[in-house]
Amino acid sequence: MNYQEGQNHSFLEATARERANLLVDEGSFTELLGPQDRMTSPHLPALGEAVSFDDGVVTGVGRIGTRPVFLISQEGRFIGGAVGEVHGAKMAGIFRLALEAYEAAAKAHPDNLDLYRPAVVISFETGGVRLHEANAGLLAHAEVMDLIQDTKGKLPVISLIGSKVGCFGGMGFVAAATDAIIMSPQGRLGLTGPEVIEQEMGKEEFDASDKSLISRTTGGKHKYIMRDCNILVEDKVADFRRALCELLAQPYEKVCACRRIGSYELVKEQMDLVALAAELNPGDAKDVWRYYGNEHPEQLPELETAEFLRVVHRRPKEVR
Amino acid sequence: MQETQQRQWDTLRQDTARRLAAAEEAVGAGKLVKAKDTVKLLEAVIHPGDKINLEGNNQKQADFLAERLCRVNPEKIHGLHLVQSAIALDSHTKLFEKGIAEKIDFSYSGAQAGKLAQAVQEGKVKLGDIHTYLELFGRYFIDLIPRVALVAAYQADKDGNLYTGSNTEDTPVVVEATKFKQGIVIAQVNEVVDRLPRVDIPGDWVDFVIQSPRPFYLEPLFTRDPALITDAQVLRAMMAIKGIYAEYGVQTVNHGIGFDTAAIELLLPTYGEQLGLKGKICTSFALNPHPTLIPAIESGWVKNIHCFGGELGMEEYVKARPDVFFVGPDGTPRSNRTYAQIAGHYAVDLFIGGTLQIDEDGNSSTATATRIAGFGGAPNMGCDPHGRRHASQAWLKCGAESGTAEAALGGMPRGKRLVVQLQETFREKMAPGFVERLDAWELKEKAGLALPPVMIYGDDLTHIVTEEGIAYLHKCRSLEERRAAIRAVAGYTAVGLKANPKETRELRASGIVKTPQDLGIDPAKANRSLLAAKNVRDLVKWSGGLYQPPGKFKNW
Numbered sequence: 001m002n003y004q005e006g007q008n009h010s011f012l013e014a015t016a017r018e019r020a021n022l023l024v025d026e027g028s029f030t031e032l033l034g035p036q037d038r039m040t041s042p043h044l045p046a047l048g049e050a051v052s053f054d055d056g057v058v059t060g061v062g063r064i065g066t067r068p069v070f071l072i073s074q075e076g077r078f079i080g081g082a083v084g085e086v087h088g089a090k091m092a093g094i095f096r097l098a099l100e101a102y103e104a105a106a107k108a109h110p111d112n113l114d115l116y117r118p119a120v121v122i123s124f125e126t127g128g129v130r131l132h133e134a135n136a137g138l139l140a141h142a143e144v145m146d147l148i149q150d151t152k153g154k155l156p157v158i159s160l161i162g163s164k165v166g167c168f169g170g171m172g173f174v175a176a177a178t179d180a181i182i183m184s185p186q187g188r189l190g191l192t193g194p195e196v197i198e199q200e201m202g203k204e205e206f207d208a209s210d211k212s213l214i215s216r217t218t219g220g221k222h223k224y225i226m227r228d229c230n231i232l233v234e235d236k237v238a239d240f241r242r243a244l245c246e247l248l249a250q251p252y253e254k255v256c257a258c259r260r261i262g263s264y265e266l267v268k269e270q271m272d273l274v275a276l277a278a279e280l281n282p283g284d285a286k287d288v289w290r291y292y293g294n295e296h297p298e299q300l301p302e303l304e305t306a307e308f309l310r311v312v313h314r315r316p317k318e319v320r
Numbered sequence: 321m322q323e324t325q326q327r328q329w330d331t332l333r334q335d336t337a338r339r340l341a342a343a344e345e346a347v348g349a350g351k352l353v354k355a356k357d358t359v360k361l362l363e364a365v366i367h368p369g370d371k372i373n374l375e376g377n378n379q380k381q382a383d384f385l386a387e388r389l390c391r392v393n394p395e396k397i398h399g400l401h402l403v404q405s406a407i408a409l410d411s412h413t414k415l416f417e418k419g420i421a422e423k424i425d426f427s428y429s430g431a432q433a434g435k436l437a438q439a440v441q442e443g444k445v446k447l448g449d450i451h452t453y454l455e456l457f458g459r460y461f462i463d464l465i466p467r468v469a470l471v472a473a474y475q476a477d478k479d480g481n482l483y484t485g486s487n488t489e490d491t492p493v494v495v496e497a498t499k500f501k502q503g504i505v506i507a508q509v510n511e512v513v514d515r516l517p518r519v520d521i522p523g524d525w526v527d528f529v530i531q532s533p534r535p536f537y538l539e540p541l542f543t544r545d546p547a548l549i550t551d552a553q554v555l556r557a558m559m560a561i562k563g564i565y566a567e568y569g570v571q572t573v574n575h576g577i578g579f580d581t582a583a584i585e586l587l588l589p590t591y592g593e594q595l596g597l598k599g600k601i602c603t604s605f606a607l608n609p610h611p612t613l614i615p616a617i618e619s620g621w622v623k624n625i626h627c628f629g630g631e632l633g634m635e636e637y638v639k640a641r642p643d644v645f646f647v648g649p650d651g652t653p654r655s656n657r658t659y660a661q662i663a664g665h666y667a668v669d670l671f672i673g674g675t676l677q678i679d680e681d682g683n684s685s686t687a688t689a690t691r692i693a694g695f696g697g698a699p700n701m702g703c704d705p706h707g708r709r710h711a712s713q714a715w716l717k718c719g720a721e722s723g724t725a726e727a728a729l730g731g732m733p734r735g736k737r738l739v740v741q742l743q744e745t746f747r748e749k750m751a752p753g754f755v756e757r758l759d760a761w762e763l764k765e766k767a768g769l770a771l772p773p774v775m776i777y778g779d780d781l782t783h784i785v786t787e788e789g790i791a792y793l794h795k796c797r798s799l800e801e802r803r804a805a806i807r808a809v810a811g812y813t814a815v816g817l818k819a820n821p822k823e824t825r826e827l828r829a830s831g832i833v834k835t836p837q838d839l840g841i842d843p844a845k846a847n848r849s850l851l852a853a854k855n856v857r858d859l860v861k862w863s864g865g866l867y868q869p870p871g872k873f874k875n876w
Contacts, residue, residue: 013547013848185876186875186876209871209872210872211872211873211874211876212874212875214875215875215876219876
């Protein structure tokens with residue numbers, strides 16, 4: 001696909017490989033362990049399942065300006081982007097490369113490191129652990145979480161969520177642990193997926209066939225109001241790229257300020273939120289939106305992104 | 321002479337009067353019956369062995385009455401013979417499990433198809449016949465006349481007049497067949513009002529009205545989310561538009577349900593426009609109000625649409641486009657399945673749809689060995705109506721191209737309906753779309769059917785469109801040639817692998833098979849970016865906010 005043309009495409013509809021190529025500067029993306037290497041799942045054939053030559057994730061490195069950007073881009077079309085052994089190992093490998101690149105950059109450019117500081121970007125599209133190889137998948141989650149901790153103070157890790165499957169399961173935790181989250185209204189972020197909630201708790205608790213309810217509970221607009229998402233953009237590749245570039249142009253400390261967890265104050269903020277939720281006992285996300293000063297919460301889902309951003313009241317940083 | 325004087329000519333009327341008297345004793349006088357008295361009413365007016373029509377099809381359902389019928393005492397009421405369009409609800413199959421009903425004549429099943437097949441095999445259900453809608457409606461007036469009909473409407477007034485509105489569907493035919501043969505009509509309504517927007521069913525054809533505790537169930541069966549349309553479907557849609565619609569100048573159309581036809585609808589304002597086809601194809605439809613048709617309507621492609629039923633969420637849009645849809649003097653839409661089926665049978669030049677399996681001779685079926693899914697209305701559209709006498713460009717051209725007409729009719733000219741199947745060579749889970757033997761044969765054995773349930777017979781099928789190409793089957797001069805044309809477009813299925821490359825080349829040379837390249841279509845350029853709407857939200861935008869998608873489809 002033509003790079004310029006691709007920028008105008010829907011991020012939601014873009015494949016993992018298209019996203020990887022289009023998010024960094026034109027022509028700068030090099031795929032590592034790509035399909036030609038045929039690193040496939042050792043577990044799926046034993047279960048009679050088809051494999052994918054990239055195991056459902058595109059990994060590699062590209063450039064944004066002067067900075068190396070290490071990319072992980074998950075492909076929902078293969079087993080819903082679920083994380084198996086190889087998929088997870090490829091993710092971990094990218095983090096290790098990024099950390100090595102950081103050490104090299106810190107040595108070579110001690111005075112203007114921000115210009116050369118590497119970044120890790122994860123374009124999520126996953127339901128979490130691949131059940132066919134759940135142990136390996138879970139271990140991979142733990143390994144990636146561990147590596148995210150290793151990046152702290154060194155390089156930013158940025159999440160992009162706007163693909164069809166959304167970001168659920170253990171990968172929801174992983175996204176929460178990154179430094180900043182960019183979403184589109186179509187993006188969805190959560191832990192337990194809607195179908196699983198319905199299956200476990202019943203249709204009265206959560207009707208998974210109600211797409212609007214799913215969007216109100218896990219979608220980008222709600223996550224933006226709740227500050228689980230830092231930047232909300234239109235569903236367009238160019239808009240995700242622009243937000244990413246602008247974020248990377250900020251000093252590293254500014255990016256770190258986007259975090260939702262990782263300090264005593266942030267944990268207290270989250271705990272206060274939990275207490276507030278228990279007190280309010282909202283029946284629907286709309287109740288929460290109203291609580292934060294949105295007079296006509298039922299209209300928020302209908303608004304175009306720009307208009308939404310203009311009128312919306314987000315939760316204050318001070319929970320109460 | 322003697323005999324004539326003794327015979328009574330109104331025994332049905334007398335029987336009805338006795339039943340109505342029993343009803344008055346059970347629930348009191350008057351047409352309006354309380355919901356809590358429904359079971360008592362049903363036990364008073366229904367007798368064992370009655371033919372009962374429980375209204376419902378693939379759209380609206382008299383679900384409250386069906387559920388209450390399950391609660392009658394099986395010792396009092398049993399052995400009922402259901403004669404109705406659909407067996408679609410849990411309560412329908414429950415009637416057999418409880419022994420309240422024992423036999424069914426129907427048209428469509430859907431969600432209950434698996435349970436029905438199982439119940440038939442276990443001997444719990446005596447299966448009458450599986451019909452198309454029109455032939456079942458016909459039999460309501462000949463040998464399957466309902467004694468009691470349980471129907472659904474939006475509103476009633478206290479005199480029993482009914483407003484069925486955009487979901488009028490089967491109600492007129494069911495009520496007329498029942499009431500004019502002295503039967504009893506009971507309606508569940510969403511609300512009782514002082515004044516109806518208009519009268520769709522006159523009150524003196526309705527015996528009882530019950531306000532249901534909840535609105536009748538309505539399945540948005542004809543809504544397809546454009547976000548789920550694949551590039552392969554876009555390719556087949558482009559091939560159909562260029563290789564069939566444009567080729568024959570098809571103006572009058574029925575679209576089967578599915579993503580393939582949704583893709584065609586969404587390509588009209590883009591690809592169709594590029595080909596300069598606006599006004600030349602697809603001007604009139606017998607079709608449910610498909611949300612995916614909104615962009616074509618809004619960009620001026622469509623003159624008129626007559627609907628089989630209503631589609632949830634499309635009410636306001638349809639209402640606001642009275643030039644296109646059929647809307648009553650009160651300003652609200654009405655559908656009528658009988659008329660739409662007649663229109664679909666006689667008045668359209670092309671039927672196009674999808675199927676599960678096509679065999680080597682071109683017969684196609686949606687049956688699987690473990691599901692009795694029925695036919696619905698498709699066979700009445702997916703056939704060449706032999707009673708048709710009016711001519712049109714597309715019908716004449718297709719008839720003139722027929723490879724077998726001369727052998728059958730000599731030199732007498734006759735037109736032919738275009739009957740098109742859009743087929744993916746491999747469907748979901750790699751199930752082949754072309755098979756050597758239809759699963760319908762196995763179902764015939766298992767369910768003890770008289771015939772394998774074939775949706776569209778090979779001799780009616782004129783075109784197959786796959787990603788490999790279009791087979792113009794009606795041009796074939798023999799069954800052997802038709803088989804070769806089917807093989808040529810059947811890809812890597814067991815059927816397709818039998819294709820002989822030399823034979824396929826000859827078929828291409830004679831225009832019986834056309835590949836995308838033959839049609840001047842580059843498969844690499846067939847992708848979703850051509851769709852006029854890429855998701856449900858785009859459809860809402862096209863409609864200026866008039867389309868209000870149900871929760872199942874509103875993902876924002």
